[in-house]
Ligand code: SF4
């Protein structure tokens with residue numbers, strides 16, 4: 001009877017706890033309300049469990065099994081910390097490397113002392129049970145967090161208003177005068193960044209000749225692809241089933257270096273309204289294809305870890321080139337089959353890549369306004385091919401777990417030197433709530449440093465490498481609200497709340 005009562009009490013208290021956590025109010029509206037409910041229900045659950053279980057343990061266990069339990073926990077924490085240490089060495093994460101050594105020493109010593117010291121039996125039992133409860137709560141899924149809606153743009157964007165387009169306007173030209181006549185509100189801000197040295201400039205704060213020249217070379221190379229991004233399809237059309245075409249293209253994208261890929265029906269809101277760069281400046285953009293194929297390529301972890309130094313811009317430009325080359329190759333291939341297609345590459349976009357990639361199932365748009373992919377978070381470049389070739393589409397990437405994690409994390413907002421990333425909740429009308437980056441402050445900072453900064457990407461907990469250990473954490477973040485709080489605390493503890501830039505590989509110049 002006592003055992004039955006114990007099982008009933010503990011399971012009902014656990015269910016109470018999970019239900020409360022599952023229904024966490026959205027943090028963007030209620031501040032720390034969700035955490036308080038989680039902690040209260042957790043406390044209640046623990047209390048109920050202890051009151052039921054302690055008399056049984058005193059009677060039954062007499063200390064011994066608890067000793068084994070504590071020793072097992074010590075051994076597990078030792079293995080976990082050593083694993084973390086080896087990964088951190090491989091990833092050149094200095095802080096995590098050092099702190100994991102401390103963890104590997106302190107955690108087993110703590111559990112070992114509890115097991116062997118002549119403490120009152122109640123204390124090791126309480127510690128052991130609390131640890132077990134915490135582990136249980138971390139691994140059991142709590143479902144989707146409530147209160148986060150999908151975001152659909154209320155209107156289409158004009159590419160001429162994007163910072164890169166505004167930066168490309170040359171004073172004393174017809175385009176320049178027309179733009180600021182129509183958008184006088186942008187003049188003061190744009191004059192401010194024009195007075196600074198500029199992206200890639202030798203006069204900029206982070207200038208370093210080799211990495212800056214390498215970045216410029218990648219941008220020039222991607223420009224060289226512009227003649228191939230669109231064209232007439234072959235006269236003869238090859239009929240291919242959507243299944244075969246989809247499997248072939250996705251398989252080939254992977255072979256060419258894409259980390260993930262997906263397909264969506266191309267919608268009007270994916271497209272810019274007006275061209276803002278190149279010789280077709282000011283031309284209207286219409287949707288001409290039925291489908292969009294999106295893919296991501298990885299930006300190197302260590303090079304991005306040097307942000308905001310030159311090697312970061314070098315890597316960012318290199319992956320613009322990589323994504324552009326892959327997109328162009330696939331677009332030409334599809335045209336050779338007799339179907340219309342166009343590659344959307346750096347400086348030649350007709351689509352807004354993060355929106356397309358989200359609807360193609362590659363991820364969710366996070367606090368910094370970038371796509372948070374399942375494998376590498378924001379540490380990717382995106383490529384898109386639009387086409388009429390019949391293909392199968394994927395499920396869109398709406399992910400409230402990412403939105404919940406971003407609402408509690410804020411690491412990117414705290415590291416951002418000009419404060420361009422909002423620290424509050426998502427804003428905007430119903431159905432179009434999102435975090436709105438102050439792209440003007442961000443770009444102005446780039447013009448002072450000369451690089452495209454990337455510190456927000458560097459510190460993001462989702463940016464860790466695509467390895468088993470980090471993927472287990474990503475899985476926990478997706479599944480459990482409690483795990484999201486735990487993972488954030490652990491990330492701060494192991495890597496730092498505001499981690500310092502990494503030292504680049506030995507062949508790269510180091511300005512630290
Ligand atoms: S750093 Fe944190 S808040 Fe910013 S995008 Fe990454 S997970 Fe979201």
Ligand code: SF4
Nearest residue numbers: 416442453454455456
């Ligand atoms: S790139 Fe730099 S300046 Fe821009 S949002 Fe990220 S941290 Fe801020």
